[in-house]
Structures are given as C-alpha cells and as structure tokens.
Amino acid sequence: MSQFSFQLEATDPETGARAGTWTTPHGPVQTPAFMPVGTLGTVKGLLPDQLRDAGAQMVLANTYHLALRPGSEVVRELGGLHRFMDWDGPILTDSGGFQVFSLAKLRKMDDEKAVFRSHIDGSLLELSPERAVQIQEDLGADCIMCLDECPPANDVPEKIRAAVDRTTLWAKRCRDAQKRDDQALFGINQGGIDEGMRTRSAEALVPLDFPGYAVGGLSVGEAPADMYRTLDFTVHQLPEHKPRYLMGVGRPVDILEAVCRGIDLFDCxxxxxxxxxxxxxxxxxxxxxxxxxxxxxxxxxxxxxxxxxxxxxxxxxxxxxxxxxxxxxxxxxxxxxxxxxxxxxxxxxxxxxxxxxxxxxxxxxxxxxxxx
Ligand SMILES: [Zn+2]
Structure with missing residues (x-):
C-alpha cells in the first residue's frame, strides 16, 4: 500500500485555492507549503532545527549538485539524504535536468540522454531518465522528479513542442525505471506559456498516473502576467486529488497568485x-x-x-x-x-x-x- 496520500481539506470556490495534507514516509505536509532550497544538502547558513522552528515542513535538495559533490553513492553509503543532512522531515529532489541545461556546458542532447560537462571540473557526464531516477533513489528523498526538458519561455513553437514530447517520453522511461516504492515520482508539465502546448503536455502525462504533478518551465524570464495566465489554463488540467507543485517560484506575490490558482507546493x-x-x-x-x-x-x-x-x-x-x-x-x-x-x-x-x-x-x- 502506498505510503503517500493527499487529502484536500478545503477548496476556495472563487479562486481555486486549496488547503490539504500530503502524507509522506517522513511525515505530513500541510499545504500550501513552501520548501526552502538546500542545494548541496544544506539550506545555506541554517540548521535543520532553525528551519523547523521557522515553520518549514519539507526541504528541497538539488540532484545535479549532489551527484557531482559528494556523489549520490556517497550519500547512499552515509545513510541517505535524510541522515546525511540531519533532516528527518520530507525531502524533495529535482531531476538534475534544469541545472544540466542552465549551469553545465551542454554538449549534446537527444531523446536518449543529455551529455554535459561538469561546471566544477569540466569532466564529461551523462544524464538519462534512468540515471536521473537511479541517482534520486540513491539520495532517497520522499519526492523525486522525472527528467524533463525545460526550454526558454520565448523559444520558437517547434522547440517548445519538441521539449514537451521529449518530456513525455522521458516521463514514461522514469516511471519504468523506478524501483523503490517509498518515493513519489512526479511528472512535470512543460509547454512554455502556450495554452496548446501545456494542454498537449497535460493530456500526455495525466494518463501515466503519477502520484503528483509539477508545473515546470515557468519563472524562466517570462513576465509575471504570462506566468499567471499560464497557470490559469494549466493547473485545472492536472488531477484535482493529487499535489500540484510549481517548480522554482518565486517572489511572495508569485506564491500568493499561484496559490490562488490551485498550486500546493513551492520552492525557491x-x-x-x-x-x-x-x-x-x-x-x-x-x-x-x-x-x-x-x-x-x-x-x-x-x-x-x-x-x-x-x-x-x-x-x-x-x-x-x-x-x-x-x-x-x-x-x-x-x-x-x-x-x-x-x-x-x-x-x-x-x-x-x-x-x-x-x-x-x-x-x-x-x-x-x-x-x-
Ligand atoms: Zn523576522
């Protein structure tokens, strides 16, 4: 039986804003919730107790950074991410894809995988959907993300469409690669700020029946009004009774506006x-x-x-x-x-x-x- 469940406690009929409780193997998360970002397994400068006292229920760590330093196998050997960083609450890891596209020197990308150079020592590395899941299983977070392709918001329609379709292909491969049953693997909706592309992505991903869905590819340079408009036509296409996570957003006003459009989880x-x-x-x-x-x-x-x-x-x-x-x-x-x-x-x-x-x-x- 799944160790995850999402209970909606209230939905505002006017705005679509929701309050719920998401149960994870490391405890409940009352939503809407904001995850502080612990890029390298530490929320910079703050102790876990201070985060908890400040009201944080769940934290995020970055797969790309931890895979390069100290390496996901090292984290696994040292007891997994919860023990490694001494955070016994829920943790979410991203897939590493966003940093490969934004931080590393991308050498080559096709439907099979991305090949890139480490931003630390220039070594040549690969990230495939299967590898992204394997690294995240080593790290051991409660919630893990499918590898996706996040194009710039203003990219040409053909590139946005190709990224949507590759994200769907990779989502299936991530789902098939998952071995652990104590991690919730989320699908990621892409499609820039185009309604047709967001719909295409949602229609392909929702039948794959992920336990939660993320909205990716926003807050990447588009105007706030475009982000809110995109949420207006995207969020209601995601399953009502599963958590919805807006990745990497944002300013307090963005969080306010996104909660008022039915988003449950945030990190920034x-x-x-x-x-x-x-x-x-x-x-x-x-x-x-x-x-x-x-x-x-x-x-x-x-x-x-x-x-x-x-x-x-x-x-x-x-x-x-x-x-x-x-x-x-x-x-x-x-x-x-x-x-x-x-x-x-x-x-x-x-x-x-x-x-x-x-x-x-x-x-x-x-x-x-x-x-x-
Ligand atoms: Zn204060």
Whole structure:
C-alpha cells in the first residue's frame, strides 16, 4: 500500500485555492507549503532545527549538485539524504535536468540522454531518465522528479513542442525505471506559456498516473502576467486529488497568485539568496538593509515577525553586520526570509480554510504595493 496520500481539506470556490495534507514516509505536509532550497544538502547558513522552528515542513535538495559533490553513492553509503543532512522531515529532489541545461556546458542532447560537462571540473557526464531516477533513489528523498526538458519561455513553437514530447517520453522511461516504492515520482508539465502546448503536455502525462504533478518551465524570464495566465489554463488540467507543485517560484506575490490558482507546493532560492545579499521580505514589502537610511534605525526588520532577527535585533545592527561582512548578517536575514515565506503560506492555508482567501489576497497586494 502506498505510503503517500493527499487529502484536500478545503477548496476556495472563487479562486481555486486549496488547503490539504500530503502524507509522506517522513511525515505530513500541510499545504500550501513552501520548501526552502538546500542545494548541496544544506539550506545555506541554517540548521535543520532553525528551519523547523521557522515553520518549514519539507526541504528541497538539488540532484545535479549532489551527484557531482559528494556523489549520490556517497550519500547512499552515509545513510541517505535524510541522515546525511540531519533532516528527518520530507525531502524533495529535482531531476538534475534544469541545472544540466542552465549551469553545465551542454554538449549534446537527444531523446536518449543529455551529455554535459561538469561546471566544477569540466569532466564529461551523462544524464538519462534512468540515471536521473537511479541517482534520486540513491539520495532517497520522499519526492523525486522525472527528467524533463525545460526550454526558454520565448523559444520558437517547434522547440517548445519538441521539449514537451521529449518530456513525455522521458516521463514514461522514469516511471519504468523506478524501483523503490517509498518515493513519489512526479511528472512535470512543460509547454512554455502556450495554452496548446501545456494542454498537449497535460493530456500526455495525466494518463501515466503519477502520484503528483509539477508545473515546470515557468519563472524562466517570462513576465509575471504570462506566468499567471499560464497557470490559469494549466493547473485545472492536472488531477484535482493529487499535489500540484510549481517548480522554482518565486517572489511572495508569485506564491500568493499561484496559490490562488490551485498550486500546493513551492520552492525557491530567493529567501536565502536574497537574505545573504541583505534583502529582506517584510509584511510591508522588501527592505534593503545596505541602504544608509538604516544606519541608526532602532526598529525591528519586520514588527509583525516573530523570528530571532526581528525580535532580538535592530535594523541598524543587521545593516552593520552586512557592512562589516559578518556572516551572522546573512544567517539572520535568511532565517527571517524563510520565516516570512512560511508565515505567508500558513496564512494562506488559514484563509482558504476560513473562506477568506480572496480578501486575504487583496489585503496583501494592497500592503505590498503600498511600499514606496
Ligand atoms: Zn523576522
């Protein structure tokens, strides 16, 4: 019997926003949920306990990076990813494809596999659907992803169509290659920002009966309005009673808009990457701590936040840490940003369950847009 189940607890009739509980072998995930990104098996600068205290239920790790360093066999020999990084909650790994196409020097790609050079030492490596599944089985995350081809959003229609069809072909091969029964393998919908292509992808993937579906190929350079429009005609084509995951998105406003279109799961490097660069997301909009206006600022980063950075320190102190290049600055603002994202998805969940999500959305947009 499957160790996974997805229970929808509420759906907002007006927007399609959902609240649910996704049960995994490493515990439940209450949705909508945001996964902090632990690229190399660590959410940069933060301990697992701090992530959990901030409200994170599930984390993401990157297959491409871990396959190169330290190698998936090493992670397997050291007890698998949960033990390796000391995170006993659910974990999701991507397929590695996105980094092969975006980070590595791609040498050759056909329907069989991608051949690429490592961005670390230039060595020649291969990634096929079967290899992507094998690496992810070594790592041992709860949720794993099919290898897909993610074309640029503005690519010509023939290339988008070819990527959709190759993604379908690879999805079947990933499903056939899967040996472990304690990992949920998700199919990935592709198709750029074209309704016909997204439909073509959904119609091919849904019959393969994956336990969950991701929407890939968004937040890759298209305008936010195009992303929202794409979600409008894509999400309802995915099965209602399975989790829906929007890969690599995004800004708080994108998460708000995507929840209001029926997405359940998110991941993005933005809270930690921006945190390391002195940029905080707050209840009244973004704050840039390098700005000189904060030098003598006694006020907390976000008066509505309960994290350590906001309850124990001033903006003036946080700005000083960045000016002095002290590592604690990046740690504290990363922690704050993760807390901000977790509170956002938690508040959205409450709003869906209480039937107030449209009002919640309007209030948030008004507050964020009020930022000077
Ligand atoms: Zn905070």
């Amino acid at each position: 490097v933005m809270p930690t990457r921006n945190g390391r660069n002195a940029m905080a997301f707050t209840s009244s909009g973004p704050v840039r701590l390098r700005n000189a206006v904060h030098i003598r600022d006694e006020s907390p980063l976000d008066p509505e936040c309960d994290c350590i950075a906001c309850t124990r320190y001033s903006r003036g102190y946080l700005r000083h840490l960045f000016a002095a290049k002290e590592m604690l600055g990046g740690i504290l603002v990363s922690l704050h940003n993760i807390r901000f994202y977790q509170k956002l998805v938690h508040d959205l969940r409450i709003a869906v369950k209480s039937g107030t999500v449209a009002q919640f959305r309007a209030n948030q947009l008004a507050r964020w847009n009020a930022q000077p």
